[in-house]
Amino acid sequence: MREHDVPFTNLESIPEGLATAEFILRPIMADDAELDYAAVMESRDYLRTWEQSTWPADDFTVEANRKDLVGLEERHADRRAFTYTVTDPSGTECLGCVYLMATDGRSFNGARITAVGDQRWDSYEAAVYFWVRRSRLATETDRALLEALRTWLAQDWSLHGHLFVTNEQFTQQVGLIGQTDLQLRFTVENPGKPGRYLAYS
16 A cells, blocks of 8 residues: 555644554655564565555565655655554564555556445545564454554544455454444456445445
8 A cells, every 4th residue: 555646635634643552553765664574574465465566575675665665655745645554562572554545546546446335435535554473363363453443543543434444355354343333335357357346335
């Protein structure tokens, strides 16, 4: 989830982050390259399914990751997209990432978006994606993160609606969302990607 381009123009303020007993969210920085890289490469097999791409390649490097993070940091500052690293409370281990991107961003250009019921895509301002490193799935960090994100997005953000988005082939996350009261609102088919994306609110 590394390329987003359309700015958020209506937000009053951007939250600096979130701290819970289990983890900390804060804007990602280039200096996070090594910690982020460790989480990415540990989780690369399922991230390829989540991303519906070959990223990260087996020969992905810390320096290549640093370049990616420079771009994410710039986009965050420019309000084109928001990326938060998720770390343990001590800040010494990356547990995953959270991405907020505009629903009118280029990732959705050319996509076939199908509503479930009478939903309108333009009623939602942000698409939210997240992943948790593989070794933290056993402790249900993904479940705790989703619960925290739901409260944080509702209380601290001034978004005009948001959707949690995952890919139907990423069955672990689909199952997680299916255990909540979130409802499927849209399916999204992107050209060249085999699996549909599922958007919930």
